[in-house]
Amino acid sequence: MASLQLTTTLMGIGLAALILYLIRRDHLYVMHGLFWVFVASAAAFLGVWPGLIDKLAGLAGISYPPALLLLLACVVLLVKALHSDMVNTRIERDVRRLNQRLALLQADLDTQRQANATALESSSD
Incomplete structure (x- = not known):
C-alpha cells in the first residue's frame, strides 16, 4: 500500500x-x-x-470510501464544465456585440464616404 x-x-x-x-x-x-x-x-x-478519504466517507455516511472520491471528482468536473460553458456564453455574447458595433461603424464609414464622394462631384461641377 x-x-x-x-x-x-x-x-x-x-x-x-x-x-x-x-x-x-x-x-x-x-x-x-x-x-x-x-x-x-x-x-x-x-x-x-489515504485514511482521510475513509474518515470523510464515514462522516458522509458512505460505506465504500472510493465511491465518495469518485462522486467528488464527478461533481468537481461538472462544476468546471458548467463554468466553462458560462465563460463561453459570455465570450460569444461579447463577440456578437462587437460584430454589431463593427457593422454600425462600417455603415457610418460607408455613409461618410458616400457623402464625401457626392460633395466632391458637386464641387467639381
Missing part, C-alpha cells in the same frame, strides 16, 4: 509542476491554472494521508 501512496503523491506533485509550467509559458490562464493546482495538490494530499 505504501507504493500506491508514493505513486499518488508523485503524480499529484508532477501534475502541479506541469500546471505551473503551463502557466509560466502562458499556455494556461492563471485562474484556470489555480483550479488545477488545487486539484493536483488535493490528489497529492490524499496520497500522503
Whole structure:
C-alpha cells in the first residue's frame, strides 16, 4: 500500500509542476491554472494521508470510501464544465456585440464616404 501512496503523491506533485509550467509559458490562464493546482495538490494530499478519504466517507455516511472520491471528482468536473460553458456564453455574447458595433461603424464609414464622394462631384461641377 505504501507504493500506491508514493505513486499518488508523485503524480499529484508532477501534475502541479506541469500546471505551473503551463502557466509560466502562458499556455494556461492563471485562474484556470489555480483550479488545477488545487486539484493536483488535493490528489497529492490524499496520497500522503489515504485514511482521510475513509474518515470523510464515514462522516458522509458512505460505506465504500472510493465511491465518495469518485462522486467528488464527478461533481468537481461538472462544476468546471458548467463554468466553462458560462465563460463561453459570455465570450460569444461579447463577440456578437462587437460584430454589431463593427457593422454600425462600417455603415457610418460607408455613409461618410458616400457623402464625401457626392460633395466632391458637386464641387467639381
